[in-house]
Amino acid sequence: MTYIKDELCKLASSDMYPLHMPGHKRRLDCDINPYTYDITEIDGFDNLHAAEGIIKEAEERAAALWGAKSSFFLVNGSTCGILAALSAALPKKGHLLMARNSHKAAYHAAYLRELQVTYLYPVFTEFGIQGGILPEQVEAALEADESIEAVFLTSPTYDGIVSDIEKIAEIAHQHGIPLIVDEAHGAHLGFHPYFPKSAITLGADVVIQSLHKTLPAPTQTAILHWNSSYINKERLEWFLNIYETSSPSYLFLTSIDECVRLLTEEKEKYFDAYEKHMKDFYEKASHFSNVEVMGEVDLKETEGFAKDPSKLVLRATKAGLSGEELYQLLREKYHLQLEMCQGDYALAMTSIFDSEEGFDRLYAALEEIDKKEAAARRTITPQFLTEAYAKRTVRISIAEAQDAKTAEMGLKESVGKTAGAFVYLYPPGIPMLVPGEEISKEAVAVIKTCRENAFRIHGVTEDGKIKVVIS
Incomplete structure (x- = not known):
C-alpha cells in the first residue's frame, strides 16, 4: 500500500531538481506546523467572501503592488477566477470571442453560461510552438460580428508567448467591450524590466494570475485583478461567491499575503539575481549545436509580441530526441524534473526561487546531450x-x-x-x-x-x- 505522504517524503529527500511549478521550488523556509494555523472564519479573522478586516487589508496591499483598482485572493486556483470573470462579463447565452488555446476552465464557463463562442486561432511559430494572438485578428473578428460582447485570451501562454495586450485592449474598448486576460503563467511579469509588462498595466479589464505557477506560493493559490468600467465589480464578486469554496484555507490566504509581502519588500533582490541566472544560462546555451533553447530572437513579430524568458522551451531533434525522449532523459539520467513535453519539445519552468545550482545542473545536462551527435529524426511531422x-x-x-x-x-x-x-x-x-x-x-x-x-x-x-x- 502506497500513501501519498510517503511518496512526497521520498521525493523531498531525493536529488530530483524541480524545473516545474510551483514557483517556490520547495525552497521557501517555513518552520510552522500547518495544523497549528489551519482555522475557519473565527472572530477577528475576517471572511474572504465579505472581507472587511485583515483579508480586505491584504487584498488592498496586493492591488497596490500590482497596480489594480481591486484584487481578490483565490484559493481555488485561476480556474475559479476565469469562471467568475467570464460569467460576470457576459449574459447567459452571450457571445464570446475567445482564443482557441484557452485553458479548459474557459470552455467550462462557455458550457455553464451557454455561451456562443467565436475562436481566435494563435499563429504557429517556426520553432514549432503556438504563438500569440495578433491585434489584427481581434480587429477583424470584431469588425465581422458586432454581436461579440467580450474578448478572452491567454497571455503569456504555457510556453511563454506574450500577445500585444495594450493594442488588443484598445481595440476591444473601441468596440465597447471588455478584455479578460488569463495571465496564470505571468504573475511574475511587470516586476523587473527583464520581463514583459503585465496585462494589468496595459489596459486589460480583468486579469487572472496563478501565483503558484511562477511565484513563491503553494499550489492552488491565485489572484484576480479588476480594472474595469465594462465589468461590474459587484457582479464579479457574486460569481466568485458561486465558484470559490465557502471554506477557504487560511494557510492559502496567508501564503498569498506572504508572497505579496516578499515582493513588496524584496523583489529587487530576487529579480536581479533571477535576471543574472537567466542571462547566463541563455548565453551559455546559445553555443549548443544539437540542443535548441528558444530565445527572443526565435520569435518573429508575426508570431507574437514578446517571449517570457522564464519559460525554457527545449528542443533536441538534431540530437535525435523527441520532446518526450528529452523529457524522460533529463528526468531519469540527470534527475531534472521538467514541467511537460509536447511534440518536438520539452518545457522547463523557472522562477525567482530557482538556485544557481539548478541552472548549472540543467546546463551541464544539456551540454552533455548536445555533444552526443545522433541522426536527426522526428517521430512526428513538424506540423x-x-x-x-x-x-x-x-x-x-x-x-x-x-x-x-x-x-x-x-x-x-x-x-x-x-x-x-x-x-x-x-x-x-x-x-x-x-x-x-x-x-x-x-x-x-x-x-x-x-x-x-x-x-x-x-x-x-x-x-x-x-x-x-x-x-
Missing part, C-alpha cells in the same frame, strides 16, 4: 501542433453538445460525427476537439498520432473510443 490545434467546424454549441445524448464510438467510425466531449493533451490542457465540433478525418489522424506516440491524451478511452452526439 503536428498545427494539425492538432487546427480550425474545426462548429455544428452546435458546447452546452448543446454536452447536454445531448452521447455514445462511445471507435475513432474510424466517429469521422463525420459531432464530438460529445473534449479531447485534449494534458498538459497543457488545450482542446484539440471541443464538444459540438465535427470530427474530421484530420482530427482523428491527430488523435491516432498522439496515441501512437504515447502522448498524455484525455477524452479517449484506452481502447480508442471517443464520445459522439447521437441525438
Whole structure:
C-alpha cells in the first residue's frame, strides 16, 4: 500500500531538481506546523467572501503592488477566477470571442453560461510552438460580428508567448467591450524590466494570475485583478461567491499575503539575481549545436509580441530526441524534473526561487546531450501542433453538445460525427476537439498520432473510443 505522504517524503529527500511549478521550488523556509494555523472564519479573522478586516487589508496591499483598482485572493486556483470573470462579463447565452488555446476552465464557463463562442486561432511559430494572438485578428473578428460582447485570451501562454495586450485592449474598448486576460503563467511579469509588462498595466479589464505557477506560493493559490468600467465589480464578486469554496484555507490566504509581502519588500533582490541566472544560462546555451533553447530572437513579430524568458522551451531533434525522449532523459539520467513535453519539445519552468545550482545542473545536462551527435529524426511531422490545434467546424454549441445524448464510438467510425466531449493533451490542457465540433478525418489522424506516440491524451478511452452526439 502506497500513501501519498510517503511518496512526497521520498521525493523531498531525493536529488530530483524541480524545473516545474510551483514557483517556490520547495525552497521557501517555513518552520510552522500547518495544523497549528489551519482555522475557519473565527472572530477577528475576517471572511474572504465579505472581507472587511485583515483579508480586505491584504487584498488592498496586493492591488497596490500590482497596480489594480481591486484584487481578490483565490484559493481555488485561476480556474475559479476565469469562471467568475467570464460569467460576470457576459449574459447567459452571450457571445464570446475567445482564443482557441484557452485553458479548459474557459470552455467550462462557455458550457455553464451557454455561451456562443467565436475562436481566435494563435499563429504557429517556426520553432514549432503556438504563438500569440495578433491585434489584427481581434480587429477583424470584431469588425465581422458586432454581436461579440467580450474578448478572452491567454497571455503569456504555457510556453511563454506574450500577445500585444495594450493594442488588443484598445481595440476591444473601441468596440465597447471588455478584455479578460488569463495571465496564470505571468504573475511574475511587470516586476523587473527583464520581463514583459503585465496585462494589468496595459489596459486589460480583468486579469487572472496563478501565483503558484511562477511565484513563491503553494499550489492552488491565485489572484484576480479588476480594472474595469465594462465589468461590474459587484457582479464579479457574486460569481466568485458561486465558484470559490465557502471554506477557504487560511494557510492559502496567508501564503498569498506572504508572497505579496516578499515582493513588496524584496523583489529587487530576487529579480536581479533571477535576471543574472537567466542571462547566463541563455548565453551559455546559445553555443549548443544539437540542443535548441528558444530565445527572443526565435520569435518573429508575426508570431507574437514578446517571449517570457522564464519559460525554457527545449528542443533536441538534431540530437535525435523527441520532446518526450528529452523529457524522460533529463528526468531519469540527470534527475531534472521538467514541467511537460509536447511534440518536438520539452518545457522547463523557472522562477525567482530557482538556485544557481539548478541552472548549472540543467546546463551541464544539456551540454552533455548536445555533444552526443545522433541522426536527426522526428517521430512526428513538424506540423503536428498545427494539425492538432487546427480550425474545426462548429455544428452546435458546447452546452448543446454536452447536454445531448452521447455514445462511445471507435475513432474510424466517429469521422463525420459531432464530438460529445473534449479531447485534449494534458498538459497543457488545450482542446484539440471541443464538444459540438465535427470530427474530421484530420482530427482523428491527430488523435491516432498522439496515441501512437504515447502522448498524455484525455477524452479517449484506452481502447480508442471517443464520445459522439447521437441525438
